[in-house]
Amino acid sequence: MSRKKVLVYRQLPPEQLERIRREHEVVEANPRLPEQRRAFFDALPEAQGMIGSSYPVDAAMLAQAPRLEVISSISVGVDKFELDALARRGIVLCHTPGVLTETVADLLFALILGTSRRLVELACHVRDGRWTESVGDDLFGWDVHGKTLGIVGYGRIGHALARRAALGFGMPVLYHTRRPVDSGLPEGAARAAALDELLARSDFVALVLPLTPQTQGLIGPREFALMKPGAILVNGARGPIVQEEALLRALDGGRLRAAGLDVFDVEPLPPDSPLRTHPKVLPLPHVGSATHETRLAMSVLAVDNLLAALGGGRPPAVYRLPPAAG
Ligand SMILES: NC(=O)C1=CN([C@@H]2O[C@H](COP(=O)(O)OP(=O)(O)OC[C@H]3O[C@@H](n4cnc5c(N)ncnc54)[C@H](OP(=O)(O)O)[C@@H]3O)[C@@H](O)[C@H]2O)C=CC1
Numbered sequence: 001m002s003r004k005k006v007l008v009y010r011q012l013p014p015e016q017l018e019r020i021r022r023e024h025e026v027v028e029a030n031p032r033l034p035e036q037r038r039a040f041f042d043a044l045p046e047a048q049g050m051i052g053s054s055y056p057v058d059a060a061m062l063a064q065a066p067r068l069e070v071i072s073s074i075s076v077g078v079d080k081f082e083l084d085a086l087a088r089r090g091i092v093l094c095h096t097p098g099v100l101t102e103t104v105a106d107l108l109f110a111l112i113l114g115t116s117r118r119l120v121e122l123a124c125h126v127r128d129g130r131w132t133e134s135v136g137d138d139l140f141g142w143d144v145h146g147k148t149l150g151i152v153g154y155g156r157i158g159h160a161l162a163r164r165a166a167l168g169f170g171m172p173v174l175y176h177t178r179r180p181v182d183s184g185l186p187e188g189a190a191r192a193a194a195l196d197e198l199l200a201r202s203d204f205v206a207l208v209l210p211l212t213p214q215t216q217g218l219i220g221p222r223e224f225a226l227m228k229p230g231a232i233l234v235n236g237a238r239g240p241i242v243q244e245e246a247l248l249r250a251l252d253g254g255r256l257r258a259a260g261l262d263v264f265d266v267e268p269l270p271p272d273s274p275l276r277t278h279p280k281v282l283p284l285p286h287v288g289s290a291t292h293e294t295r296l297a298m299s300v301l302a303v304d305n306l307l308a309a310l311g312g313g314r315p316p317a318v319y320r321l322p323p324a325a326g
Pocket residue numbers: 076077078097098100104152153154155156157158176177178179180208209210211212214215236237238262263286287288289322325
């Protein structure tokens with residue numbers, strides 16, 4: 001088999017990089033690093049495969065890569081890719097579903113617990129030396145068990161989050177998708193709901209759906225107004241699904257008790273973003289899948305995808321658009 005040209009645009013574990021090198025020529029260049037940007041764009045004209053994540057790939061970039069056959073994204077979300085442009089060129093897009101599901105659900109549940117039990121605030125209370133007597137009700141949290149969790153987007157991660165909530169914490173679950181889907185839980189533990197009903201009835205609203213033209217700005221002033229006073233929002237999906245200005249107003253106006261955010265409109269979060277230091281926000285640096293085990297599993301799957309596609313085989317995880325919702 002002929003050796004092809006592969007552009008690696010995010011750091012891979014050495015043994016995964018080595019797997020690619022054994023079969024193909026590799027250029028490593030991360031376009032986010034100013035010192036490597038030039039090398040990235042210089043490599044595009046010859047690249048037949050690309051592997052990486054978190055960098056926008058649009059029609060203009062693809063025009064510079066006329067030989068490209070496959071892009072292997074080290075992520076499950078594919079919102080960084082101009083999907084129409086890839087389809088027009090017949091470029092195969094692979095991603096990493098499944099291997100990160102449980103890890104991301106763990107983190108979303110950590111945000112539910114962290115916001116409601118005020119874990120960061122209380123840890124700072126101890127660290128700052130303010131724990132001089134038993135805490136009073138100004139620092140009490142709110143129960144999680146028994147509260148209603150609304151999950152917007154009920155795919156792999158949504159199901160995994162619902163299992164934790166319903167089976168571990170006795171939380172009634174409401175979920176919302178465009179197409180009917182089974183709850184995967186014992187009878188009565190969860191039910192599907194329209195978005196407005198879910199927002200109105202949930203104590204916690206967790207977002208776990210892809211960023212698409214339909215979901216951009218999905219949660220705005222109207223949706224916050226529908227939410228229960230004192231509800232908590234957890235965004236583990238993508239920042240632009242929530243209108244940040246409206247989120248700030250909902251936090252400042254008291255509609256929301258707190259927000260646990262792993263994702264933002266602009267990442268990394270700009271230093272002047274009010275969300276960075278907002279007392280009601282538990283902000284995380286997009287770490288849903290960031291454990292040693294899961295990031296390794298994602299790299300392995302992404303390399304499997306790349307090598308299979310370049311070798312003319314069937315990659316284990318090709319991204320396919322879901323059928324249009326009825
Ligand atoms: N914070 C982090 O680090 C991570 C974030 N993510 C994010 O989580 C997302 C979900 O991942 P995963 O569970 O594996 O994906 P899945 O494809 O398994 O699930 C996506 C769900 O969203 C639903 N959905 C899609 N569009 C809409 C819509 N317009 N309205 C309501 N529901 C919708 C889908 O159902 P239907 O199509 O029927 O509507 C499906 O239930 C990823 O796309 C990514 O953005 C993923 C991993 C890590």
